[in-house]
Amino acid sequence: MTETTRCAPGDWVEVESILLEPADRAANLPEDTAAQPLRMWVKGFARAAAAVGEQLTVETMTGRDVSGALTEVNPGYFHTFGKPAPELTAVGRDLRARVAAYRKAGG
C-alpha cells in the first residue's frame, strides 16, 4: 500500500501543530514532560491542496478552521487485539474445571 503524500481540497486529513514550546509550558511539570513541546493533532477537511509536512488549514467536524502541518491523508485506525497473552490462555479451561469439580462435590 502506498501512502498518499498529497491532499486535494476537500480531502479528510490530519494536521499537527505545536501548542506550547518547552519554554512556555506550565510550571511544576515532571522534567521529562517539561522538556517536550505540547503537540496537537486535529482532523478535518482540507481547505487547499498540500503535501505532507506543508502548512494547511482544515475545516473540522464542528466547522472550525484549524491550521498545522499535514501529517496524513485519510488517516485510519490500526489498533487491534493482538496475540492472546500466554499467561491467560488456560484461565478459562482451568476455572471451568474448578467450578465443575465444586458442583460435582455437592457445593
Add this chain to the structure above:
Amino acid sequence: MAGKTEAILARKGEIMKRALGMDYAQFERSPIAFDYEAMMAAHGYSLEDIIRIQLAAGVGKTPLLELRNLTDLIRSYAEPGHGARLFVKDEAANMAGSFKDRRASISIHVAKEKGYAGVIAATSGNYGAAVSSQAARASLNCIIVQEAFDSRHVGQPEIIEKSRICEAFGAEVVQLTVGPELFSHMLELLDETGYLAASLYSAFGISGIESLGWEIAEEMTALTGAPPTHVVVTHAGGGNTTGTARGLRRAGATSTHVVSASVDLSGLHMASDTDFNRKSFTTGHTGFGVPFATWPDRADVPRNAARALRYMDRYLTVTQGEVFYVTEAMAKLEGLERGPSGNTAMAAAMSLARDLPRDATVVVQETEYTGAGKHHWAQLNFARANGVEVRAGDPTESVPGTSIVIPERPEQIRAKDFDMGKLRRSYVRNALAHAGEGYTPTSEDIEFLAADIHSDAESVEAIIAALKEA
C-alpha cells in the same frame, strides 16, 4: 508560562461561568464550606425527570445479571459458609457502551434546553464516547479534547480506540501530548465556540448517575427481596461512587455498603511523558482515585459535584494483573467479554465476596464495552512492547510501570484496604490549605468537612488539632 496561556487562564472565571450553564458563586458559604445539596438540586430535575430524559436518550435500564459461575468459583475456595452472591450491572449495554452515557445524557439535555450550539469535554475515557453519541442524537456539535500521546506520538491502544469511537459519532477530536495544559486549551476552545462545558464533574453529570444506584436497589429488591448488602464501584474522579451512592440512598438502600475500588498505580506520575505509556489502565486507578478523593475541587468546575469521600465506606485497591485475570475469567465463565478498566470493581468484588457470608449480596455496578485496543490482550501486548515485564505469579510482587504479575489461581486475587483515615486527614489538610493561611474554620466549616469526609465534627476537630501540632 506563555503569555497566551496566562491570558486565557486569567479569563477562566468569566469563560467557565458562561460555559457551565450555572453560577457556582451562589452556593459558596465560606473559604471552606459550600451548599452541596443546593448545588445538586439547582438544575431542578427530579430523579423521575432524569430517568425520563435518559430513557428518551436510549440510556439506562441495563440488565442486572447474577454471576452464578463466578460465585461458585469463589465458594470453591472460600472458608465454609462464605462466598457472597455476585451480581453485575451490565452498563456496557448503554448506547455508547458505558455508564458514562448516564452522565452525558443530562449535560446534553441541558445544553439543548439552554440553546448551546455544542458541547466540549476533556476526556480520554468512555465519557468522550458518551458525550459524542448523545450530542449526535441531540444534533449538537461536539469537541472532545484528549490527552492521547506521549512525545513519540505513541498512544495507548485503549485511548486510540476512544479517539476512533468519538470520531465515529461525529465529534471533533483534539488529540494532545501529555500535560495538564490541556485545560487551558479547553478554555480557549470554550471561548472560541461558546459551547457548553460538559464537565465530568458538573451537578448535571453526577445527578445522571443517581439513576444507576436507584436501579440497582430496585432490581436487587425485586430479585432477592432486599437491596444489596454491598455495591462495589470502580473509582477514579469520584463521580461513579458519588452518583451511585446517592441513587442507592434515594431508593432507601441506606444500609448498603459502598465500596470503591481502584487499580494500584502508585509510583507512577500522571503528568510524566515517560510514565504515560507504562501504565495499562487509563482510568479507574489510584493516580486519579486518591487525589480526587482527597481534593475533589481540583476539577474543571469551581465546585466538584463528585465527592467520593462523602459516600465511600471502604476503598480497595487491586493490581493490574488481577484485573486482567478477572477480565479473562468473566468472558470464559460468564459469557461477558467487557473492557478491562470497568472490571476493576469486579476484581475487588471477587476478593470481598470471598470474605463475606453466603447470604451477602455484592453488586458490581458497571461494565464497559470492549473491542480492538480496548481489550486486555491489546493492553498486555502494549505493556510488553513498552518494556513492562508481564509474567504469571504472585500479584503482590507487581510494581506499577515495571511489572504486571498475572495470578495463577483465583485465590491470589486479594484486594488491599486503603487507609480511610489517611484519605480523610489528607482531605482536611487540603481544605485548610486552600482556605488560606491563618483562616480559622467556623462551626459551619467543621460541619461541612464532617459531611464531606463521611465522619463527625469531633473527628474533624481532632484531625485539625493534629495538623496544627505537626
